[in-house]
Amino acid sequence: MLGIIRQKVGAGGASLLRTRSAVSALRSYSSAGKEMTVRDALNSALDEEMSADPKVFLMGEEVGEYQGAYKISKGLLEKYGPERVLDTPITEAGFTGIGVGAAYHGLRPVVEFMTFNFSMQAIDHIINSAAKSNYMSAGQISVPIVFRGPNGAAAGVGAQHSHCYASWYASCPGLKVLTPYSSEDARGLLKAAIRDPDPVVFLENELLYGESFPISAEVLDSSFCLPIGKAKIEREGKDVTITAFSKMVGYALKAAEILAKEGISAEVINLRTIRPLDRSTINASVRKTNRLITVEEGFPQHGVGAEICTSVVEESFGYLDAPVERITGADVPMPYAANLERLAVPQVEDIVRAAKRACYRSVPLAAAA
Template identity: 65%
Template sequence: MNNVNNINKNAIGSSYGRRAASSEGGTIEITVRDALNAAMAEEMDRDEKVFLMGEEVAQYNGAYKVSRGLLDRFGEKRVIDTPITEAGFTGLCVGAALAGLVPICEFMTFNFAMQAIDQIINSGAKTLYMSGGTQPCPIVFRGPNGAAAGVAAQHSQDYTAWYGAIPGLKVVSPYSAEDAKGLLKAAIRDPNPTIFLENEILYGESFPLSVEAQSPDFVLPLGKAKIERPGTDLTIVTHSRNTEFSLKAAEILQKQYNVSAEVINLRTIKPMDIPAIVKSVKKTNRIISVDSGFPAFGFGSEICAQIMESEAFDYLDAPVGRVTGAEVPTPYAIQLEEFSFPTPDIIVKAAKSALYLED
């Protein structure tokens, strides 16, 4: 392949991506998996200091096939398989970033990143501050976050709140293919250590990719939310796969209760686009948050605190509502797992409570 555009076309036309809604020179359909692949390929083509390291990222094309084809294009010096040693290869990546390279450190799941939490936080996140601003650490830690399906508690935690609490880290949580491509490119170019939380179930889902987003120059700014659905009666603020559930809930609210719900896809958890949330609440006067983390000290708690401490408080006509995961390690049994996380029906129930609607 001679250029990045060829890589993208190969990815889009493969068995991992569909072009059902595509046309020459227009919007195309692409999976989140292929959007991430294209983002890494474009940034590796743009900057020779960028490299990818992790378990099975090279010869096996990635545990989830996100890095498919990158070894053939960029070679074994820039796409590097590692042993099952998260603490080791994460430390190596952080050291490479401190030395001036731009690593993409892939975890097979962020649950395994717990083995390398010292390198991520003490070596990665804190170094710029502790060096008096002289030592940046341009690195992206990426991989699937949260529950997949039937993989039990030790593979199903949502780390959004964990990393969002750490000074020095940027935290990104994309939803669509356009999110994934534009935000990953921004994360790779950012001089700060960035946690990039993907969703395993979303890897195979297809989304429209605009003409603009197909360009190698396309980058989404970190810290800017996207209004996925405008509304006037209620604000639903969310991220990652819960954006899909929130949009479905908004459709139910519109059809069954004539309620116009505004759905905000935050995209970036830290820095968080508080002005976008405040602006929406001033219009709708009601807000609920939706995420899959634990209820205590989590994403929803932060949304609530931000609203209560801002001028949006004076516009509230109802308490801030939270929809979260259950206060329990994720069950292995699929029926119990389904009870442990938000669904459109649960979101609708929370929305009705905020709107004081009776069944």
């Protein structure tokens, strides 16, 4: 495991070097047309929230001296010291529980999982200690904690390191589940998560860390914060609604561009929050377009798409002009071989085909496959 991570870090570190200079330039000259990587967006959000509130601290494996397995916490140890940027032993259950206990006492821990796959070792504390305490204690003990780290499929790391946990955590009352896509999302949602009085599961995506997005002066302001529970319409359209989160938002936007060339106007909703789910935005969009495609990297059964479909069937059934279609990861553990891996996660063309089917523009599913 560590070998793989180290390798990735090497690559991540290199891309960070490229982007760091851009960011420092961006911080010194506040001119228009700026871009920021998701990595720097997360780093700056952590930095600003730690600076604003001394109760905020970061703990996890390799967050300190190593500067973060994916360099998200770069520079924070130097700035805030080892009391607030804690390198922990490799003990997910132990340090996650310690974070929860610290939150019981009013501190605001940010617990980093090297990847969310390792959160399985600590899921007892996320669900049983963090999510349920406020309820079990009848509101006496709230747990203001953030669990964050890369989630979902990376590349070439096999089944145990490629798993989307959005629907797992989103099924549990007491948790809030955020899934940023762009740098704006990463900054605004991470700040909201840290300031929030409840436990937040913050699912990042490793493959997005190095990606740059345009970013406005408003987003760069240290007071910027996005609301939890609100989706964003990334692209307006009138023929079909495509919901997506995290990396799949990018795919959905690409699909929408292709569809536009063929005369189909797709509306792309970036969910941003999986729990509480912004049902009203989704339903309003479906009532307008009358068609729905959901996209996620996770497994199909009981997935985020399944929940969205249910919501639409319950609230907007009469508005649907075509069957709803879910684009998800294949219903198998992630294969290692690159060609199989590509087949196991949604691709842009899958979304395009599904949207066309919904708009009666293509042959049925069996023939297309």
